[in-house]
Amino acid sequence: MLRTGTPCLEIEGLVKDVGPLPALDGRMKRVLAGVDLTANAGEITVILGVNGAGKTTTLECAQGLQRRTDGTVRLLGEDPETASAELRARVGIMLQEGGLPPSARPVALLRHVAGMYTDPLDVDELAGRLGIDDFASTTIRRLSGGQKQRVALACALVGRPEVVFLDEPSAGLDPQSRQLVVDLIDGLRRDGLGVILTTHLLDDAERLADVVHILDRGRVVASGTVAELAAHRGPAQRRLSLASDPALPLADAFGSRPGLEVTERSPGQYTVDGELTPADLLALAGWLEARGIMPRSLELGAQNLEDVFLAIAAESESEAAAAGRAGEAA
Numbered sequence: 001m002l003r004t005g006t007p008c009l010e011i012e013g014l015v016k017d018v019g020p021l022p023a024l025d026g027r028m029k030r031v032l033a034g035v036d037l038t039a040n041a042g043e044i045t046v047i048l049g050v051n052g053a054g055k056t057t058t059l060e061c062a063q064g065l066q067r068r069t070d071g072t073v074r075l076l077g078e079d080p081e082t083a084s085a086e087l088r089a090r091v092g093i094m095l096q097e098g099g100l101p102p103s104a105r106p107v108a109l110l111r112h113v114a115g116m117y118t119d120p121l122d123v124d125e126l127a128g129r130l131g132i133d134d135f136a137s138t139t140i141r142r143l144s145g146g147q148k149q150r151v152a153l154a155c156a157l158v159g160r161p162e163v164v165f166l167d168e169p170s171a172g173l174d175p176q177s178r179q180l181v182v183d184l185i186d187g188l189r190r191d192g193l194g195v196i197l198t199t200h201l202l203d204d205a206e207r208l209a210d211v212v213h214i215l216d217r218g219r220v221v222a223s224g225t226v227a228e229l230a231a232h233r234g235p236a237q238r239r240l241s242l243a244s245d246p247a248l249p250l251a252d253a254f255g256s257r258p259g260l261e262v263t264e265r266s267p268g269q270y271t272v273d274g275e276l277t278p279a280d281l282l283a284l285a286g287w288l289e290a291r292g293i294m295p296r297s298l299e300l301g302a303q304n305l306e307d308v309f310l311a312i313a314a315e316s317e318s319e320a321a322a323a324g325r326a327g328e329a330a
């Protein structure tokens with residue numbers, strides 16, 4: 001097992017072209033345009049990105065399931081494209097679609113997978129921890145999406161890997177199963193595994209991530225801890241959330257103060273984002289008092305990962321649009 005904090009995955013300048021594609025008149029499509037990222041043992045590395053950003057392709061190149069066009073990938077120090085059987089035994093992979101045989105039964109399948117490793121986890125204990133016992137003898141094809149997810153996760157972990165790739169591990173799970181999976185992933189970090197995961201569930205990412213990499217159009221556009229990414233937008237960025245009557249002209253409370261964004265997210269639910277100061281809070285209190293309005297709730301907090309992610313994605317989008325316009329103009 002690698003020491004906590006040492007790199008278990010190093011990706012530099014990863015390029016992946018696919019095609020030739022009829023939709024592009026037989027040209028190739030650049031899916032990854034130079035991805036750089038590192039993941040460490042004993043840490044949870046989360047890769048975020050909108051649909052089509054290149055997350056799955058990055059993971060598959062890192063696992064050696066797809067051949068890269070250019071760049072270098074080191075997984076536990078080896079090139080995954082020419083990986084030895086020893087390396088494969090040290091890596092656990094949970095695929096997005098599960099890739100499970102439809103006629104197999106979950107616990108029998110887990111025993112079969114465990115049999116391929118020299119020192120697997122105790123199958124009964126793992127099946128119990130993930131609640132797989134409850135549907136142990138139902139064939140995979142009859143399982144719900146969430147049940148299949150849990151079996152796929154168990155298959156990725158049963159060989160006691162040092163690095164584990166989890167593609168959307170908590171997607172489609174009910175709240176209780178989702179909590180179970182989040183706790184289990186948290187435990188993997190304590191056991192010293194390097195965990196690399198993609199998710200669209202930003203509150204799970206926020207709870208679990210040691211490091212986040214945001215992918216956009218096949219490149220990493222931001223990396224860091226959740227706090228570092230939030231600071232990237234300005235250390236004093238805050239969010240004020242307020243619930244009251246619908247359709248209040250709340251922006252008036254702050255005059256024409258630049259840099260504050262007031263949004264009514266749903267009727268009566270407002271957010272104010274930006275570098276809020278005590279003077280802004282005083283102005284808001286005065287505005288509410290003058291109108292005799294007592295909000296149902298009022299909360300001041302830091303911006304969360306979802307806000308940060310959306311802001312970084314929007315910045316990247318407008319930079320790409322500007323580069324496109326410059327390209328057209330040239």
Ligand SMILES: Nc1ncnc2c1ncn2[C@@H]1O[C@H](COP(=O)(O)OP(=O)(O)OP(=O)(O)O)[C@@H](O)[C@H]1O
Binds near residue numbers: 054056058
């Ligand atoms: N073999 C292929 N042929 C054509 N296009 C491809 C191929 N592989 C990937 N792509 C395209 O490359 C882009 C990146 O795909 P990828 O699956 O890596 O994205 P993703 O970030 O994992 O998306 P999602 O969140 O939807 O799973 C997408 O636009 C996808 O359609």
